Amino acid sequence: MYHPSISVFQQGAGLSAGTLDLPPAREEAILFQRCDWCGTAMYHRLLCPVCQGSELRTERSAGTGTVRHTTVVHRNTPAARNVSLVELAEGFVVRGRVMGPLIGIHSGDRVRLSTAKDPVRGEPVFQLVDEPYRAWT
Known part of the structure; x- marks a missing residue:
């Protein structure tokens, strides 16, 4: 899926964590995951390091x-x-x-x-x- 307001870096980060359903914002941003179960924030993980949950949502960092x-x-x-x-x-x-x-x-x-x-x-x-x-x- 191509979206002109999202850089290649952002597309790659969003695909690993599921669908990218973030509101449009500035071009330069760091995307991270947050565990739906315990709320732990993490960067480029497949499982939560705290509870080992796999339900991670993608969020945009303020930077x-x-x-x-x-x-x-x-x-x-x-x-x-x-x-x-x-x-x-x-x-x-x-x-x-x-x-x-x-x-x-x-x-x-x-x-x-x-x-x-x-x-x-x-x-x-x-x-x-x-x-x-x-x-x-």
Whole structure:
């Protein structure tokens, strides 16, 4: 099924969890699943990790979250890049990249979705919501 307002990334995520009956919204979004039995939010799963339920509905994330862990990777890339675990407001964690200076990204920073799918790595790309004030002592 082709829908012009849904990107390829969104179609693929919707097909794995059943029919995609979401209201039209902005083009860039992360789709996740929520268990109908216990309400647990998860990212790209076939079964609920809490109750093992298979009745998962697809929802669209608001795209805001908090960096839980970040690291700098120097392997298999021409330049250093960061890899971060971001906990989104809906309660699930996704691996992605945060734009900005590598030394300026820390756990606890608030981020928002910039691009749902990086063209090279296929991971979500986030940007810092506000530049935190850090005193260097």
